[in-house]
Amino acid sequence: MDPKPRMAVIYGSTRSSRFVEKPGRWIADRARAFGAWDVEVLDLAEIDLPFFDEATSNLWAPSKDPNAVAWQKKLATFDAFVFVTPEYNRSISGALKNALDQAYVEWVRKPMAIVGYGMTGASRAAEHLRTIAIELQMVPIRFGVHIQGESFLKVHPMGGGGEMSEIEAAIAPSTDAMLTDLAWWTKVTADARAEARAEAA
Template sequence: MASKPKIALIIGSTRQHRFADIPAQWMLAQAQARGDMDVEIVDLRDFNLPMFDEPASDAYMPSSNAAAVAWQKKIAGYDGYIFVVAEYNHSVTGPLKNAVDQAYTAWAKKPMAAIAYGSMGGARALEHLRGIAVELQMVPTRNAVHIGGGDFWKVHPGMGGSGNLADIEGALLPSAKATLDDLAWWAGATMAARSA
């Protein structure tokens, strides 16, 4: 492979008091320590995306909203994605679903991984996101990082937790390694396939 894959670590919650920044920074550190990918945080707060209101997906016609076009250009520059997935009522956040819907062609033929959190480790939300990703022609990795149950409450500062993932890192490191291994492999494979 000529170059390391460029990966977007997408923060999928925009709430003022979100927990997402804590797992995002932790996952960023895990990815950067490897040296086999370049990872950059992409925060949905930084994009003033309207609710999807185009006549059709950009798979069929160009988007007309300038914010949507800027978002599409931003995510098109990456070779894969790590989503920070908060579980709201058994699914993904509204802002994340809207951001994913604002693009189609930019996601296609690239891998996606995740670090998910919630009482059940964000598993239900991530399962929804994986189904959406398949429709968008992404390649969801098998492995993911899940922060749930007692570990979630132990570190969630809004629930009296420490706010420090180092307190539960031993439980997370094996899944983080497996997830990033998957992502690196699929990013390399899809980069090679797209350039062929």
């Protein structure tokens, strides 16, 4: 029996006052319960990445920084990605952009989805992130989860500080749609990558 595909849930914020862990843990648990992947959380606050300072991306030449190379090797083990992100000035955080830039080959032809949070559900950050993903030859799916407005205030510490279970009914339909679509694209792209490797061998 083939092993399950692997999903990385990537926390896209590193600041000390961040909120990302609450929705991040929640979506990781939902993905595990869905059953299509082995799920691992990648917390950028715990990964020692330099600012990007290579001559070029690893699409064109191997990276030299050992931490960047370690990050690339880790990413290579995954078949799908879920990015959990806030919105900073209508975009993603600098830490997440740097993490994306530190690899290229390892993102290619793998599906990605987004869980955004904030008063607008990080909708503008999500739009920017999808554009970056296209340039990195990922497969951004249509469906995403946007924790916004009243729902966001219910669970954020500066609002009600409640548990994610309090808003699950509001975001369950989009979550189910996202995971269902991501599972389909995970299988399709993994099969296609395996076929390409076999043809190249």
